[in-house]
Amino acid sequence: MVEKEISLDAALSACRYVQFSLTDLVRQLQGQAFGALGLDPVETPYRIISSGSFWRVRDYSELNTGEPLLVVAAPIKRPYIWDLTPSTSAIRNLLVQGFRVRMLEWLPASKATSMNGLDEYVDAISECVANMSSESGRVKPLLAGHSLGGTLAALFAALRSEVIQGLVLLSAPLCFQPETSRFRDALVDLVPSGLVAADPFPGSLLSHMSAMASPNTFIWSRLLNAATSTTDNHALDIHARVERWALDEVPLSGKLVHEIMEWLYREDRFSRGDMTIGGKRIGPLTLSAPLLAVVDTADEIAPTGAVKPFIDAMRGERGRIIEFPGESGVPLQHLAILIGLKAREVVWPEIISWMKDTAQRH
DSSP: HHHHHHHHHHHHHHHHHHHHHHHHHHHHHHHHHHHHIISSSSOOOOEEEESSSEEEEOOOOOOOOEEEEEEOSSSSSOOGGGGGTTTTTTHHHHHHHTOEEEEEEEEEOOTTTTTHHHHHHHHHHHHHHHHHHHHTTTTOOEEETTTTHHHHHHHHHOOOOOSSSOEEESSOOOOOOSSOHHHHHHHHHHHHHHOOOOSOOOOOHHHHHHHHHHHHIIIHHHHHHHHTTTOHHHHHHHHHHHHHHHTOOOOOOOHHHHHHIIIIIOOOOHTTTTTEEETESSSSGGHHHHEEEEEEEOOSSOGGGGTTHHHSSSSTTEEEEEEEEEOOOOGGGHHHHHHHHIIIIHHHHHHHHHHOOOOOOO
């Protein structure tokens, strides 16, 4: 009887995966319809300079000058949220400030790559950092990431702090203790333990779970922003482009999703110093590189409580937090640091100043 129940659960799980895989395709088609209306991203020119089975590196810099900076994209959706339009592009801003920018982009998961987990993703960051350092005459790069891209960058930094100048985290959660964020608590309650790790995980299923965990973030605030943007052409354009990006679903590695949910969100191994990557135990005490964490206090996904306990546990005074209260006019508060005009004017000068000061000290 027990074996039959397990088989039934497995069959139902497989059906859900098929359903949401089809939903991925439908949402991608909807996104392409947005694109046909002129709402595709207006990205900065780049070239692909290296790649692996589940990643590739974009090089945005025409000249081999400036402080090297590797941006680690989030594995969810497409990375052009960093470069949505010229007026909202974090990539263009960094280039204007003189940084030599590359981005590590994660490719959509397939059957062949779905068993890549945190170890493999950190290995990819390690290879890209090593390549960038060797091409820069052994100059260590800065590392930056937003959301789960920042979390992955922090895992690497805790493993190999000595090979980077510093780490910039934008709305990136590091601590997953109970009650650190309502999103974390709701997601852990919602998602059953033991997610299937062998198959690609549909992006739309992750979007669905996130919306259920924080409907205010992913549903109501977007509807409110749409209503309040009708009299502001710029805000309406940005809202539509973010909606186009949100529809651009990609499957993730099943093993990666499993390990993120179990090891980070459910067990909080990284913050507790009990995470093992590459055979080494890592946590706040092993992250010795200078760290700047930017926190949007209006963001339910990565509030101050999801960052501060980790930084407080680091040795010395290597970590700094910049808090800003978010801003109106953005469809998703979690993206405000990347696409918000107020963030560009007020917060980014502090980020740039910290990066340049950190690079000079190295």
